[in-house]
Structure formats: structure tokens, C-alpha cells
Amino acid sequence: MAVTSDILVIGGGIAGLSAAAALSPDAKVIVLEAEEQIGFHSSGRSATMLHYFLGDRLVRELTLASRSFIENPPDGFNDAPLGHSMPVLIYAREDEREALDTLEAEIKRFTQLDRLEAQGVHDLCPLLKDDATHGLVDRSAIRLDPHALLQGNLRQLRHSGGSLVTGARVATIHRKSDSWEVTTERRETCSAPILINAAGSWADKVAELAGVRPIGLQPLRRTIITFDAPPGTRLEGLPFAKTIHDELYFAPESGRLFASPMDEVPSDPCDAQPEDYGVALAAWRMEERTTVKVERIHSKWAGLRTFTPDKHPVVGFAPDAEGFFWLGGQGGFGLQTSPAMAAIAASLIAGTPCPVPGVTCEELSPGRFG
DSSP states (O other), X not given: OOEEOSEEEEOOSHHHHHHHHHHTTTSOEEEEOSSSSTTTTTGGGOXXXXXXXXXXXXXXXXXXXXXXXXXXXXXXXXXXXXXXXXXXXXXXXXXXXXXXXXXXXXXTTTSOOEXXXXXXXXXXXXXXXXXXXXXXXXXXXXXEOHHHHHHHHHHHHHHTTOEEESSOOEEEEEEETTEEEEXXXXXXXEEESEEEEOOGGGHHHHHXXXXXXXXXXXXXXXXXXXXXXOTTOOGGGOOXXXXXXXXXXXXXXXXXXXXXXXXXXXXXXXXXXXXXXHHHHHHHHHHXXXXXXXXXXXXXXXXXXXXXXXXXXXXXXXXXXXXXXXXXXBGGGHHHHHHHHXXXXXXXXXXXXXXXXXXXXXXXXXGGGO
């Protein structure tokens, strides 16, 4: 006999858990996660910040709407803070100054920015080479704690009577009468009138199992390495630093530095692993743009960032299948926009207006893909 609920969520990453937590006070919600732990893939491998230099206007609106939740989560959400203050520095060479000007104009309405010339750039981040002559700083940025966000949402879900089933890789999905019936590889069966597809890189695969037209999601692999900072470096004073173009970012991490070459390598949905080229590229770009010599790589990992064709997230009921709800395509900004995305998902399911100023549900709808 199938376990029944009001809403089934496939995917125990930040997208699925945040939506489940938001919906659970008013509905019986079950989350099915294929792995043995939550956030195993993208959510748990993210070196993410809450800042406005990522994405475009829509992503920034979602980030802005999420900030108050991150700074003041609900009572009982989590015992630890969801992040800590860390400035974000975007730096540029002289020939990149125009791109920095454009970025400043796009972002200044979302947050207070400081414009720096060469001396200010190097005072904030002494590891940069002398050709870093211009910078933008958001001193209100937040280094997010993915574990705290995931566990807080899980706690909220369980507090409201919802449940999480791990090791529940989906085998079949069928629409029966007015419900979706999902059977896992362990032959456990659950059913609900509403099925939320928050399966991340596997979301198109889940749609195909359900007989729903896929969106055309593209997982992209990104690599991160960690290594020692130069002797005498004051790690606690360093910002999260990024090139004006998508070439490199680096920041302090657990007594060392981490860096990414911001690679975006097309991939099938999988347990992403770092490849030698991505690791070497991260080290080379770190040495190209900074004075740091990467003598030894202490650790390395990779994760998948999944995008829709227009690089905007998707949230809403599928136009071709009753009760099938898309929630995905959050790319590299899933953690920092998760509170807003969860609120939008809950409003769409409840039939209430979009709760995020400056954002319409139509621009996030799966119907925009035809």
C-alpha cells in the first residue's frame, strides 16, 4: 500500500527542502532523496556567498528578497547562524574598467558599494598582483553555511509533521486518478496529488519518468581546490575575491585558501568529480592573477550547477501535466535565493500572488519554454 501525502517532493537539496519546509505548516509533505544524506551533490558542495554580483536583475531580486530570512531565520530554524559577514571584492585590470563600470550601474540599487582604486584594492586584498587597479566592494555580503541552511529547513519540515526519506532513488512515476504515484528502487511507494520535481541535475530525467516534457536543463561541472596561503597572510581579513569576468574566485577557507577557475563543463547528471584539467586550471589562474604560488593542493572537489536554457530558475506547474510542479534550474545561486524561491513555490501552490517584489511568476514559469 502506498504512503499518501498532500505533496511529494523529489530531491533533498536546498530547493526541495526549503520548499518542503515552507509548505509543511499547511500540508502533509514527504521528501524523497536518492542519496543517503541531504545536499549530497550541489547544495552540500557549494562555496556560496549571498551577494549581488551573481546573475542578472531577476537573480538579484530573488537574492534581495531572501536576505531577511538569512539574517533573521524563524524561531527554531537552526541553532547556529546561517552565515557570517565577509566582503566581496570584484577586481579589474585597467582594460577591464568599463566592464566594472557596467556592473556597478547594474548593482548599486541592490546594495551599498564602495569603489576602490589600486591602493584600496591592495589594502583589502594584498594577494592580488599590481595589475588589479580597480575594484568594487560589497561589505554587507554574507558567507553562507550550506549545512546550517539544509539542516534548518529539515528541522522546520519535521517540526510541522513532514518527513524525509533518504536512499529513495525514484524508479517509476505514474499518474493514477488524481494522484502521482512514485515507486523507489527499494520498492517503497508514495502518492500525492502534487509532485514537486526538485531533483537538481536529474530534474529532466524525473520529468521523463513521469511522461512530462523536459525543459532542457544543462548541468555544468565546476571545480574547487584548497591550498596554503603565503606565510604570514592574515586570512581573517581577506575578502571573497573575484575577477570582473568569470575567470577566478578565491577566499579563505578553514585556515587555507580555496579557489575556482569558474569552469562550466557540460556534464550528464552524476556524482561530479574534479578532473585534472580543471584542477590545473584553478592553480594556474590563481598564480596568473595573484602573487600566490600553489605549491601543494590539499583538497579538490567538483559540483554540478544546473541551468535552464535562459539561465533563470523555473518554478511552477507544468503546462502538460496536472499536479506536476517544477522547481529547479537555480544554477550557482540556489542557496542564496532559496528562501524566496520556496515562498514563490508555496504561493503558486496555494494560488496566492507572488510574494517577491519585482518578480512575476510568469517569468519563472515552465510554460516559457514552449
